[in-house]
Amino acid sequence: MPDAASPSDVTYRRSSAEDAEVVFELTAAAVAPLAPDPYPTEVVETWMTGRTAETYRKDCASGTLWIAEADGRAAGYCHAVPGEVIRLFVAPLFGGKGIGRNLMVRALADARAGWRGPIRIDATLNAVSFYRQWGFVVRAEGIFPGRPRHVPDIAVKIMELNAALDPWRGGSAQGA
Numbered sequence: 001m002p003d004a005a006s007p008s009d010v011t012y013r014r015s016s017a018e019d020a021e022v023v024f025e026l027t028a029a030a031v032a033p034l035a036p037d038p039y040p041t042e043v044v045e046t047w048m049t050g051r052t053a054e055t056y057r058k059d060c061a062s063g064t065l066w067i068a069e070a071d072g073r074a075a076g077y078c079h080a081v082p083g084e085v086i087r088l089f090v091a092p093l094f095g096g097k098g099i100g101r102n103l104m105v106r107a108l109a110d111a112r113a114g115w116r117g118p119i120r121i122d123a124t125l126n127a128v129s130f131y132r133q134w135g136f137v138v139r140a141e142g143i144f145p146g147r148p149r150h151v152p153d154i155a156v157k158i159m160e161l162n163a164a165l166d167p168w169r170g171g172s173a174q175g176a
């Protein structure tokens, strides 16, 4: 019987409206281990405050997310639009198995579609070194926008993929 530690079959598919609950749950699961390092407990405990599955419904319905399924179980997702990788989350149970990498390949393809400028990502602090592997560099400090007023900010690093370092354009960064 397949188990989460070594899924035998990981598939990637486009999202539909019905994935909103799964995306909400995956996001909550992926951020839970981020306290106390690199985020304070009060930040992680309120990460999902103000969000519900409905927050993700419209984007899911547009079919622009990629959903990763490991042996039929939701394992992660990503969302990108031309010029920006917006979200990339892998559930801890399925971390370290290459799912983040495979989602990133798809997210970058979507971020590049019809776009010739730099690609941006607002990276959580834990993921900065992950994105560096893909040629992204830190451009500025920031916070996630749109948080409710009564909860603490979520600090991020605003990263950018410079076309000159883009491995798909002849640069030397790793990650492909």
Ligand SMILES: CC(C)(COP(=O)(O)OP(=O)(O)OC[C@H]1O[C@@H](n2cnc3c(N)ncnc32)[C@H](O)[C@@H]1OP(=O)(O)O)[C@@H](O)C(=O)NCCC(=O)NCCS
Pocket: 030, 031, 087, 088, 089, 090, 091, 094, 095, 096, 097, 098, 099, 100, 101, 102, 122, 123, 124, 126, 127, 128, 129, 130, 133
């Ligand atoms: C960051 C994240 C997407 C990585 O997903 P994953 O499926 O565990 O990553 P993979 O197994 O595909 O790893 C691919 C490579 O990146 C490396 N890597 C994974 N996470 C890393 C991290 N946080 N920092 C540096 N390298 C990392 C792996 O060691 C692997 O390296 P290798 O090619 O030399 O073997 C996942 O840990 C996650 O969802 N974290 C919480 C949510 C989050 O921070 N998302 C980003 C929001 S901007």
